[in-house]
Amino acid sequence: MSDLDKAIAQLRSCRPIPEDQVRELCHRARELLIEEGNVVTVTAPVTICGDIHGQFHDLMELFRVGGDVPDTNYLFMGDFVDRGFYSLESFLLLLCLKVRYPDRMTLIRGNHESRQITTVYGFYDECLRKYGSANVWRYCCDVFDYLALGAIVLGASSTLSPGSPEDDDTEIEVCDQGGSIISRFPRQPRPSSSQDKLDAPSKGTPDKTGPPGSGASGSSSGSVGNPTGAILCVHGGLSPLVDTVDKIRLIDRKQEVPHEGAMCDLLWSDPDEIDGWGLSPRGAGFLFGADIVKVFNHRNDLSLIARAHQLVMEGFKEMFDASIVTVWSAPNYCYRCGNVAAVLELTEDESGTGIFQRTNGDVGRSSGGVVESRGGPKHGPARRYRVFQAAPQDSRGMPAKKPVADYFL
């Protein structure tokens, strides 16, 4: 058993690893992450997860529900740390899994993966309490600076079970933590008038197969297909300074999260029922409306934006005609919110070129504008949400009381 496997086993039992091992782990993780672009390309199948916030036992529940690593390919959209009791164990375990199975684990940065935020919201205090010094906090913050800012998921299927035609028309399936289906939503039938146009690309070679998000018209062959339009994953949301995914790729990300600018916005913004852009009550990032998402998705050949960052009681929330979804993976957040958590599973498209659907469907592209009110058709990937509740707590033993903070000495 390698040292890394030992560390994984120790962290899985919720015991922190020694400081020198953290240092070594963070060093190796940084070497790995430095090679990743700002926007990582991930191929379906993938299970997309939202905020964790140090809820270690609930993270274990997530792995029980979503499948273990490396059997399941995971993408975590940040906010691993702060607020919960086990930020350290949660983040280090995810980082170990990243180093051990780099192709099965994608970690992107949340607004809490920052020196400034972690000194205020708990992770710093936690490291101090668990190690007696801030060294481990410093090692972790150095890793934060190298985390990718987003991910693009390619090759997601428009059906949940490509092998079983009876499921073909299921666009959304919601399962409980035991895997039983709670609800199913069929894909809306399309208006016949636009059907031919929308389906047209599937009859021949797709005219655009370049890397989604680049907006490039790829040559016909070779590259990974994009049957449903790509999915952009980012912690917070969009930025008025970013109109293409390529602009994200140009950011110099290896730094503390700035107070403003594109990098800040991607980690801090929220969708809202407004037109255009609005000021965020958070004091960082922006609010953005449906029109902003639709234009961005169209321009970047995206069918969906998956993001986290906001507590949603049902674990996930689709907005703006399913052009953006919030995924939240910390059940009973802060021990009191009473919410359930969710992960989003996207299945692999196994049908080669598949039925070629995009958010823009190439309709209206020639005229250069977004065609609004296309009505019924949903072009997104088929989505399975696995909803789960907080892990049972009766098995956790009470620790000895620790020395109190200096104030009480």
Add this chain to the structure above:
Amino acid sequence: MSHAHELSLGIIDSASPPVFQTPTKCIHQPDDVSRFLASAAYRDIGLFILQLNHAVCPRQPAGSSTPTTFPLGSKSTRTASIRSCQTLLFSIRDLIDKAPPDPGSQRFGNVSFRKWFELLKEELGDLLDDGLLGQTLRIGNGHAKDEVASYLLGSFGSSQRLDYGTGHELNFLAFLGCLWKLGHFKDGIQGGDIERELVLLVIQPYLEIVRQLITTYTLEPAGSHGVWGLDDHSFIPYIFGSAQLTRPISSELEPMPTDGSVRGAPKPSDVTNPSIVESMRHVNMYFSAVAFINDVKKGPFWEHSPMLFDISGIKDGWGKINKGMIKMFNAEVLSKFPVIQHFPFGSLFSWDENRQPLEQGRRRQVASSHVPLS
């Protein structure tokens, strides 16, 4: 020789009131916090808290072996100024019935809180014109009212962010401090009695209303340190609640004890025993706050409240806890930019530099309560 009652917030001369103004924010960047710590407002907040804290500490009457304690209990009072504050608070509470929570709210914080807040804004003027409060606030041709109202409005959370925290709690203390400075509480006996009534009969009801707002509108724990803070929302009940259980003082001149508990007090470790907490929630402010945590949180206490859990292991009694709470409040609320940046300054809580250094006697008093005030 110093007197304990000298440790109190001054009352303005109503014949020559200051120029009242609508309070504005002065702390714009982290560096401004050190300037705040040298301000008259900071001095006054500190004095007021220590004054209230000292008042609820148990007393040992001469010639008696039984200490006098000041538990929570009946809310009735004959003091008109206290009643005026209670009337105000209960009117504010009753607005909740007029803004029922939105059943379809998908976010955690319930949007109907915004409706409640609008109602408060609409009615605030009339509420503050009423009775004795109205009389007090007529100083300065009614401009005092605007200044004081802004602290009251800041006491119930953010309608925009749908959250509530220690900064809002601090606004309520400032609201009462404003009324104190305007002489509103002159009808009570200062130097103990009226301060006790303020804590037990005004601040505690305020905290209960806030808890009702938090549960009714599920106000978010945003801005909280999560498990690593003392409490998601509150701080002052831990100060005054520990004071209620501290070793008694035998004279009004005696400074606040920094260790020991009053006879009959629950043990600090009882905080982790839910049934004792429940039995003490209507008696003591500390236990009342912990009971609220137990109401709203699900999970092991040591895990969701590790700081309170560790504090429950303190062996030197509630006096030690009280001393620590005051130091912690100074460091984690008054000295923390994310919290204090929202505090507005006017003529009563002034951004002006503190030009009244505490005289020798007071300085000794303050030093003995271990509060870094300057």
